[in-house]
Amino acid sequence: MALDIIVNAKRQRVSVCNSLESIIVHQAIAEEFIPQLVQALDGVEIYGDTKSRAIDAQILAATEEDYYREYLDYKVSLMVARDLDEAITWVKHYHTQRSDAIITENT
Numbered sequence: 184m185a186l187d188i189i190v191n192a193k194r195q196r197v198s199v200c201n202s203l204e205s206i207i208v209h210q211a212i213a214e215e216f217i218p219q220l221v222q223a224l225d226g227v228e229i230y231g232d233t234k235s236r237a238i239d240a241q242i243l244a245a246t247e248e249d250y251y252r253e254y255l256d257y258k259v260s261l262m263v264a265r266d267l268d269e270a271i272t273w274v275k276h277y278h279t280q281r282s283d284a285i286i287t288e289n290t
Contacts, residue, residue, distance in 0.1 A: 234263035
């Protein structure tokens with residue numbers, strides 16, 4: 184489910200202000216999910232943290248500016264979070280909080 188939403192949110196219309204710009208993956212699924220994500224986003228440049236780059240060598244090193252950036256292009260930033268609290272703290276720090284979403288089957 185998450186891959187379908189991510190692909191649509193990034194590839195549908197990259198130049199709109201609510202296009203997907205950053206992805207946070209929970210560390211419990213990162214080893215399995217990130218390779219699938221990289222494959223599904225073929226042609227999209229992914230800028231990630233050290234945890235995500237350790238999982239897939241195709242991921243480029245993210246700078247601090249990458250996490251603030253509104254790409255409006257076939258580019259996205261990625262980070263691996265240890266838990267929901269870390270993810271929420273990250274979102275509050277880097278984003279406008281106007282178009283954020285949590286994709287999960289676990290309420």
